[in-house]
Amino acid sequence: VGNTVFGGRFDNRDHAIAVYEAHNASVKSTLPPERLLTYQVSEGWEPLCAFLDVQLPSEPFPRTNSTAEFRARIGR
Incomplete structure (x- = not known):
């Protein structure tokens, strides 16, 4: 990349x-504009599911790929 x-x-x-x-x-x-979701992952399931017109999942929104995890992955 x-x-x-x-x-x-x-x-x-x-x-x-x-x-x-x-x-x-x-x-x-x-x-x-109606085909584009401007989304921040920190917003969780709600805006994503509303945009896709699907029900909210029962499981919590995954919280992975933190800044620390990303930096460790790229060697910083």
Whole structure:
């Protein structure tokens, strides 16, 4: 991903953020608003299930991939 998406500059924070934000802007400008859920994982099941028009699951929303877990996975 670092070489393809970020042009080999994944470690350059400002560049990575700019690429990420440009991608999000492109997606938002391409899709009709009713087909796009802008979602923060911290919001849990409710907005996701409402958008998909499905019932809330009985199990709790999974809480994994914390910042610490991500950094450990990429070696930071």
